[in-house]
Amino acid sequence: MNFLDSPLSKPAPYVVAPIEHRFDPYEDNGGTSVAIAGEDFCVVASDTRQSNGYMINSRYAPKAYKMSSTAVLSCNGFHADGVTLKKVLEQRMKMYKYSHDKDMSVTALAQMLSNTLYQRRFFPYYAFCLLGGVDADGKGAVYCYDSVGSFERENYRTSGSASALIQPFLDNQVGRKNQQNASTAPLTLEAVLRITKDAFTSATERDIHTGDNLQIFVITRDGVEEQNFPLKKD
Amino acid sequence: MNHFPSQWGKPRQENVDEYNTVPLYNNMPQSHAAAGPMTRTQQPVVTGTSVIALKYKDGIMMAADNLASYGSLARFRDIERLHPVGEHTIIGASGDISDYQYIQHMLQNVMIDQHCEDDGHTLGTPHIYEYLFRVMYNRRSKFNPLWNALVVGGVHKGERFLGYVDLKGTTYQNSTIATGFGGHLAQPILRKAVEGREDTLTEEEAIKIIDDCMRVLFYRDARSINKLQRAKITAEGFEITEPYSVETEWSFAESIRGYGA
Amino acid sequence: MSGIGTGYDIYSSTYSPDGRLFQIEYANKAVENSGTAIGLRVKGGVVLAVEKLVQSKLVVPGSNKRILSADMHVGIVSAGLLSDGRYIAQSARDEAKSWRDNYRQPISGKSMADRLGLFVQAHTLYSSVRPLGAGTIIGTYLDGEATLYMIEPSGVYWGYHGCAVGKGKSVAKTEIEKLKLDEMSVQEAVREAARIIHTAHDEAKDKDFELEITWICEESKGKHTAVPKDIVEEAERLAKESIKSEMDDA
Numbered sequence: 001m002n003f004l005d006s007p008l009s010k011p012a013p014y015v016v017a018p019i020e021h022r023f024d025p026y027e028d029n030g031g032t033s034v035a036i037a038g039e040d041f042c043v044v045a046s047d048t049r050q051s052n053g054y055m056i057n058s059r060y061a062p063k064a065y066k067m068s069s070t071a072v073l074s075c076n077g078f079h080a081d082g083v084t085l086k087k088v089l090e091q092r093m094k095m096y097k098y099s100h101d102k103d104m105s106v107t108a109l110a111q112m113l114s115n116t117l118y119q120r121r122f123f124p125y126y127a128f129c130l131l132g133g134v135d136a137d138g139k140g141a142v143y144c145y146d147s148v149g150s151f152e153r154e155n156y157r158t159s160g161s162a163s164a165l166i167q168p169f170l171d172n173q174v175g176r177k178n179q180q181n182a183s184t185a186p187l188t189l190e191a192v193l194r195i196t197k198d199a200f201t202s203a204t205e206r207d208i209h210t211g212d213n214l215q216i217f218v219i220t221r222d223g224v225e226e227q228n229f230p231l232k233k234d
Numbered sequence: 235m236n237h238f239p240s241q242w243g244k245p246r247q248e249n250v251d252e253y254n255t256v257p258l259y260n261n262m263p264q265s266h267a268a269a270g271p272m273t274r275t276q277q278p279v280v281t282g283t284s285v286i287a288l289k290y291k292d293g294i295m296m297a298a299d300n301l302a303s304y305g306s307l308a309r310f311r312d313i314e315r316l317h318p319v320g321e322h323t324i325i326g327a328s329g330d331i332s333d334y335q336y337i338q339h340m341l342q343n344v345m346i347d348q349h350c351e352d353d354g355h356t357l358g359t360p361h362i363y364e365y366l367f368r369v370m371y372n373r374r375s376k377f378n379p380l381w382n383a384l385v386v387g388g389v390h391k392g393e394r395f396l397g398y399v400d401l402k403g404t405t406y407q408n409s410t411i412a413t414g415f416g417g418h419l420a421q422p423i424l425r426k427a428v429e430g431r432e433d434t435l436t437e438e439e440a441i442k443i444i445d446d447c448m449r450v451l452f453y454r455d456a457r458s459i460n461k462l463q464r465a466k467i468t469a470e471g472f473e474i475t476e477p478y479s480v481e482t483e484w485s486f487a488e489s490i491r492g493y494g495a
Numbered sequence: 496m497s498g499i500g501t502g503y504d505i506y507s508s509t510y511s512p513d514g515r516l517f518q519i520e521y522a523n524k525a526v527e528n529s530g531t532a533i534g535l536r537v538k539g540g541v542v543l544a545v546e547k548l549v550q551s552k553l554v555v556p557g558s559n560k561r562i563l564s565a566d567m568h569v570g571i572v573s574a575g576l577l578s579d580g581r582y583i584a585q586s587a588r589d590e591a592k593s594w595r596d597n598y599r600q601p602i603s604g605k606s607m608a609d610r611l612g613l614f615v616q617a618h619t620l621y622s623s624v625r626p627l628g629a630g631t632i633i634g635t636y637l638d639g640e641a642t643l644y645m646i647e648p649s650g651v652y653w654g655y656h657g658c659a660v661g662k663g664k665s666v667a668k669t670e671i672e673k674l675k676l677d678e679m680s681v682q683e684a685v686r687e688a689a690r691i692i693h694t695a696h697d698e699a700k701d702k703d704f705e706l707e708i709t710w711i712c713e714e715s716k717g718k719h720t721a722v723p724k725d726i727v728e729e730a731e732r733l734a735k736e737s738i739k740s741e742m743d744d745a
Contacts, residue, residue: 023276025374027402050406055417057398058406080371080403123375339599343592349718350564350588 030209037140071133076160106133117149278330284416285326294387329382359388371403525628540712541634574661604635604642616650630660663695
């Protein structure tokens, strides 16, 4: 046999499997928010845990922001996008104020938030927003969004890592779904706060990305009031 | 977060580059044509490992070792990863060292611009933190990240400040922070020792906690060395120690074949 | 002036038959109308001082700084058209930054003077620009080395132990020549600078002035900063005393 044909002269080529490197610009920082509209008030609540996978980054990294005296915004998903989105909105709200010499209504802010999200349709803000406040008529308002700006005004909504746990609970307790002979009387602020806290204490038990502290904003015609409520830290 | 910076931002998959050979030759493009069109930083090259930091009674304490690795090779053993900015801020950097040096340069330019303004304003820790957040976030949005996890510590107007910023623009503030492998090994120790005691921990206690964490990291993090620096920032200013070593104990290895003896 | 009406002073790019550039000479005149600025290079640093003439009582004290920074370790003071001075300082900042971007090192006093010299000189070449009406003193301090340079409107520059520009430059120069700059500390230099500015000030012609003093030395941590208020006040008190006793002697 010719030496050149022998297997020894042709060692198997060292195969280099290419490694896929694509920078992933997103991260999921977990956390849950709830917003419930009452007759003349609105409650927006978010837990304050920020996590990344199994790691807790911080036990107090708020993701709900007071935007004006009648509106509170909460952003779940990628924290950096949420903070940036909030900054952009604040700038645009200032421009509105300088142009029109009045504060933005929640209704206007709701539409602007949608436009701001849609501007980044092809590189979205990975932020799932809830906007709560009282509208020009003094009625409680909740707007909920997807990451590219579709939105809807609702009476109650939860979003974030434990939303699948909390939404059915709200449907039952706030929406009075699947209840027979349930009262149709509007919920009081006390009832809403109780439901909110219950929702979070339960979600904290089952969702590892939710916990530490609960930040609750109560928005009325008179302004925004903040409360804090401890959640389990495990 | 994965402990090894070259894995940051990549799919969490065990069969990818198992031996951390990045950036060694077998991952390099085979030819220029194979390299394709213009590329951006997709992996760090020379890297620093964990930075740890905590809040204590008088301010902030931070530590990092002096190693810059090239993949698994301990390439440079005298790199300083704690960098002062102004009089009351220190930045600790893990991840790509060249990106970190670029960040140092950028911050220096900002500080010089401020100096030339001569309007009596100086940048405090929260301002530097916010600036870094915007820089890191905007770079990630251009798909050209600065491959670092940075710890920003300082005292501003009598308030202690300790924050984290990374290559994606993720930010948070906490009384204890640990980047990279430290997030797995040091953070639990730090939390247990510090949480709830931020206002009572003395400097001596803080030093002990930091050194204990750095010892654990040296024992278990294969990209670390036992030569490190520690910084403290108080209302009076900052102090960075000369490189030093922590006490280690290896007598157990004597009886293990192929380990010690 | 001999050039007037001869047409040789229309452009800075035109020589007179006897080889002079009248536009540059006019620029020098602009410099001589300004409040005196001095620079002292001593053992452990440099001191810059200027007699800032206060144009109006309505001007806020301490505003409109005449001594500017181009980098941490570079101080610039100019006499003449203030806006031209700021224009040169801006160019100095760009040069300092570009040097740092390229070499990751602070720029040396020599290189800074050279670059600014070229910049000022470039404004004497073209009919589309006018020569800069500012005499500029550059002080730097780096790794224990102090430098002092002065650039004239022609773009020419020299290194100095001590220099002066503006109205009182001849008085100031005579005073500086009497000093033993090599043996002097920065603290002493501050006191001398205050005294010299007060001596050079012509009370008969000019109204009020503010004394502005900066330094770059170990005490300022190698940074170009204003000399602390208490030190300046003390220096001014001593300056006034010494001038008074000199007058009494005379």
